[in-house]
Amino acid sequence: xxxxxxxxxxxxxxVPQEQxxxxxxxxxxxxxxxxxxxxxxxxxxxxxxxxxxxAGGYDIGLGTTSSATDIQNIFITMLYQKGGALYQNGxxxxxxxxxxxxxxxxxxxxxxxxKKLPVKYDAANRFRTGEMPILVADYxxxxxxxxxxxxxxxxxxxxxxxPGTMRADGTIDNSVISTITCMVxxxxxxxxxxxxxxxMEWWTRDSIQSQYANELxxxxxxxxxxxxxxxxxxxxxxxxxxxxxxxxxxxxxxVGMPEMPGGYIISRYVNFAFLEAYNNGKSPSDELQGYxxxxxxxxxxxxxxxxxxxxxxxxxxxxx
Amino acid sequence: xxMFQWTIKExxxxxxxxxxxxxxxxxxxxxTVGPVVLSLxxxxxxxxxxxxxxxxxxxNYIRLFVDDDVFLTAVSNTFVFAVITGPVSxxxxxxxxxxxxxxxxxxxxxxxxxFYAPSISGGIYMIWQVFFDSDSYGYANYVLLRxxxxxxxxxxxxxxxxxxxxxxxxxxxxxxxxxxxSFIGGLQTVSKDQFEAGAVDGIRNRWQELWFITLPNxxxxxxxxxxxxxxxxxxxxxxxTALAGFPSVNYxxxxxxxHLEDYGGQRFEVxxxxxxxxxxxxxxxGANLLVKKVLSKVGQ
Numbered sequence: 001x002x003x004x005x006x007x008x009x010x011x012x013x014x015v016p017q018e019q020x021x022x023x024x025x026x027x028x029x030x031x032x033x034x035x036x037x038x039x040x041x042x043x044x045x046x047x048x049x050x051x052x053x054x055a056g057g058y059d060i061g062l063g064t065t066s067s068a069t070d071i072q073n074i075f076i077t078m079l080y081q082k083g084g085a086l087y088q089n090g091x092x093x094x095x096x097x098x099x100x101x102x103x104x105x106x107x108x109x110x111x112x113x114x115k116k117l118p119v120k121y122d123a124a125n126r127f128r129t130g131e132m133p134i135l136v137a138d139y140x141x142x143x144x145x146x147x148x149x150x151x152x153x154x155x156x157x158x159x160x161x162x163p164g165t166m167r168a169d170g171t172i173d174n175s176v177i178s179t180i181t182c183m184v185x186x187x188x189x190x191x192x193x194x195x196x197x198x199x200m201e202w203w204t205r206d207s208i209q210s211q212y213a214n215e216l217x218x219x220x221x222x223x224x225x226x227x228x229x230x231x232x233x234x235x236x237x238x239x240x241x242x243x244x245x246x247x248x249x250x251x252x253x254x255v256g257m258p259e260m261p262g263g264y265i266i267s268r269y270v271n272f273a274f275l276e277a278y279n280n281g282k283s284p285s286d287e288l289q290g291y292x293x294x295x296x297x298x299x300x301x302x303x304x305x306x307x308x309x310x311x312x313x314x315x316x317x318x319x320x
Numbered sequence: 321x322x323m324f325q326w327t328i329k330e331x332x333x334x335x336x337x338x339x340x341x342x343x344x345x346x347x348x349x350x351x352t353v354g355p356v357v358l359s360l361x362x363x364x365x366x367x368x369x370x371x372x373x374x375x376x377x378x379x380n381y382i383r384l385f386v387d388d389d390v391f392l393t394a395v396s397n398t399f400v401f402a403v404i405t406g407p408v409s410x411x412x413x414x415x416x417x418x419x420x421x422x423x424x425x426x427x428x429x430x431x432x433x434x435f436y437a438p439s440i441s442g443g444i445y446m447i448w449q450v451f452f453d454s455d456s457y458g459y460a461n462y463v464l465l466r467x468x469x470x471x472x473x474x475x476x477x478x479x480x481x482x483x484x485x486x487x488x489x490x491x492x493x494x495x496x497x498x499x500x501x502s503f504i505g506g507l508q509t510v511s512k513d514q515f516e517a518g519a520v521d522g523i524r525n526r527w528q529e530l531w532f533i534t535l536p537n538x539x540x541x542x543x544x545x546x547x548x549x550x551x552x553x554x555x556x557x558x559x560x561t562a563l564a565g566f567p568s569v570n571y572x573x574x575x576x577x578x579h580l581e582d583y584g585g586q587r588f589e590v591x592x593x594x595x596x597x598x599x600x601x602x603x604x605x606g607a608n609l610l611v612k613k614v615l616s617k618v619g620q
Contacts, residue, residue, distance in 0.1 A: 119475055120454035264586065268567065275569045279479045302587075305368065 014182025015204050016229035020138050021178035021254055022063070022073060023246075025146075025159045027133040030058070039160045042172060043078070043107070046163040050115055053133065059126065060117050061135040062108075071108065071274045072267045073177055074136070078104040080175040080255050081165035091260050092303070094295045102285035105270075109277045109284035119278065124149050127157070136162065139247065144223040159243070161250045174253040180229060209233035262302035265295055356601065363595035368588050380595035391596070393571045394579040397484070398554065401575060402607070404488055406553040409495035410545060416496065417503035418530070432504060439497035448490050449563050452476035477564045480572040487560050487573050494559065495552065499545030506541035510534055535618050542618065546611045554604050557581070576600045 026039055034056060040046040050060055063074055076086060084100040087093065095101050111117045123142060126132035128150045135142070139159065146157070164172035183203070185196045202208060210233035216224040217238060228234055231251065239247060273287035321329075331338065363380055365373035384391055420431050438444060451459045456473035464470045476482050510533065518533050535542065557577035564573050567582060576596060584593030 116472060118456060118473070119478075120473075122455065122457075272570055275475070275478055275480075279475065279481070279569075298587075308371075 014184045015200055016180050016182050017204065018181040018227050019178055019229035019254070020140060020180075020227050021176050021250065022077075022136050022162060023139040023159045023250060024162050025127065025135045025137060025142060025157060027127065027130060027153075027157050029156045030130050030133040040163050042166055043081075043163045044166070047115075049134070050111070050117070054115060058130075059121070059132045061121055061123055061126065061132050061137070062111055062117050063136050072270045075105055075108045075270060076257055077162065077175065077177045077255075078107060078165065080177065081173045083167070083173070086257060086266075087260060091258070092296075092299070094266065094292060094299065096288050096292045096295070102288060105273070105288050106284045109274055112274075112278050113281065113284075128153065139250075140225050140227040144225055148221070148223045160246055161253075174250070175255045176250060176253060177257050178254040180256055204230060206230055206232040210236050213237055260299060260303070261306045262295075262299035265298040269295055359594040359597050362591050363598050365591045367591040367594075369590055373591065376591075380592050381599075383592070384595055384599070390571055390574065391576075391579055394574050394576045397571075397573060398575040398577075398603075400484070401488065401491065401556055402550070402553040405491045405495060405556065406549050409492050409553075410499070410549045412492065413496055413500040413545060413549075414503055414542075417500060417507055418534075420504060421507045428504075432501070435496045436500060438494045439500075443562070445490050445494055445559055446562060448486065448493075449477065452486060454478060478569050480570045483564050483568055483573045487563065490559060490563065491553070491556055495549065497548070497552075499541075499548045502541045502544055503538070506538040507534065510537045539615065539618060542615055543612065546615060547608055550607050550611060551604065554600065554607070576603075 024039065031037075031039075034052060036049060036052065040049050053060055063071065079086070079101055082100050082104055084098065084104065085095055088095040088098070096105075112119055121132065123132070123135055123137055124145055127135050127146065143159070150157075161174055162176050164174040167173050183200050185193060185200065187193075189196060209228045209230040213226045213228055213233055213236075216226050218224075222238075225237060228237075234251065235244065235248065269291035270288070273284060273291060276282045276287045277284040362373060364377055365375050366379075367373035416435055420428055420435075423431060453459070453461065454473060454475035454477070456462065456465060458473070458476075460476065461470075461473040465473065474482065476486060514533050514537070515529065518529060523529050523532065555577055557575055560568060560573045560575070561578065561581075567574050567578060577600070580593050580596045580600065583589045583596065
């Protein structure tokens with residue numbers, strides 16, 4: 001994990017500790033009743049399923065907007081699936097003026113403006129009553145909550161990987177944005193650096209992470225699963241065989257959103273653009289494009305500030 | 321002896337009084353005056369809490385007025401809030417206190433509690449968010465959908481058209497606070513003799529009574545209430561953040577306080593935030609002086 005600077009040379013690294021990403025939960029019983037046997041694998045199929053469900057009076061949950069980052073989640077996922085990237089020009093500018101980004105954003109907004117998917121909903125309740133048979137949510141937090149929340153539905157729900165986008169050559173791009181929590185050592189912790197590093201090395205060891213994850217489940221029960229970033233212990237967690245297969249497949253397609261100075265401003269304006277489209281029916285691509293200059297200016301200010309204040313290290317050597 | 325020598329002599333004579341005042345003045349200077357002066361100093365620098373500050377004189381202020389359109393939105397929002405919330409809540413407190421004054425004591429106590437409770441009950445304003453939830457099962461949305469007035473749920477606090485009026489209503493609801501109680505107390509202290517004398521002198525109705533007798537007797541409370549409501553209305557920010565998120569959609573309910581928090585707390589441009597804080601300080605002092613002048617004319 002790295003905080004990059006513009007030229008890609010100076011960087012800050014962190015060791016991954018926890019990793020979360022979205023998957024698509026679905027109610028097997030309700031979908032079977034409607035004649036949908038296989039979960040959609042591409043966004044085009046997903047749109048068809050959406051139309052079928054909306055016509056039947058059901059809802060689909062594509063992520064709540066209780067925080068600004070959820071629209072961004074699906075939007076950036078689609079952007080990466082189409083082969084785009086978040087930044088351009090070596091990370092100095094946001095790529096939202098490119099057609100590929102505007103198309104992805106319009107596609108996401110249209111789920112809410114044209115197909116009328118709900119913007120805010122209580123996921124657990126709606127999934128349980130069956131009004132929302134398909135739901136995009138975090139793979140562990142929702143899983144943990146729902147396992148103990150709706151015990152009467154055991155076996156009637158499952159999850160699968162998010163829909164992908166068809167590439168030109170016919171294969172499906174399944175990239176999904178993931179959020180990662182990392183550990184870092186402060187450079188100014190002079191005498192404690194070695195101790196800190198030893199602790200980091202111990203904590204992120206395969207065996208220790210597995211042990212921690214298993215103990216959490218032993219103490220908290222099935223709702224205690226832990227979203228470790230360690231691939232080894234991730235595969236050793238008590239998932240069922242089919243669940244583990246799906247998760248491994250998704251894990252291999254995870255993409256980390258690169259973090260550049262000033263990047264915090266992106267979710268704010270993406271949210272503003274979305275709300276303008278949703279509340280007032282404006283064109284999503286126009287709105288998003290209108291904010292490109294503001295975002296670029298903020299990134300430039302922060303980049304200037306951080307390189308001047310040299311806490312992006314120039315010659316930091318992790319190993320000596 | 322000169323004025324100065326006389327002053328020193330009086331101070332020495334009353335040294336006990338000064339010692340008693342000292343604790344308050346020490347803490348006041350340390351935690352209120354000191355930070356204001358320090359903030360003024362930082363507003364002339366570039367400072368991000370990590371590097372040492374570099375003096376740039378008026379750059380922050382120039383950037384604030386010339387290059388920052390969010391600040392202009394924030395100023396207009398703040399004035400809308402202040403002009404509506406300040407006077408309206410002030411007059412609301414006054415008239416509610418005046419009507420409550422007519423009631424018998426026990427009922428007066430109960431009704432006072434009902435009106436005063438929202439301002440002391442901490443985070444109870446969140447109930448407005450529950451009522452105006454963006455969820456189609458939220459109370460407002462559900463009722464409107466059932467009655468057929470709307471066809472889709474409205475994202476109340478995330479809609480630029482509704483967020484400002486809603487925040488103003490919540491502000492008025494929580495604003496019946498300390499000044500309200502001081503008005504009730506002040507109304508009690510007006511002596512009955514004055515009303516009788518007024519009746520003899522030709523006061524014809526309740527409104528004349530209010531303007532010529534009640535209000536002039538309450539000038540200290542009126543002043544106190546005015547200062548409290550102005551300070552509150554300019555510093556009104558935490559409730560908006562809790563209800564509408566940070567920042568509110570399209571900066572529609574973004575006040576100067578939020579702009580300050582944005583630059584200070586989120587972007588860590590502490591020097592720029594200090595410049596914003598100083599501007600807010602000047603606006604508040606100006607408003608206070610204006611209101612004092614207006615209030616000195618009460619009863620004439």
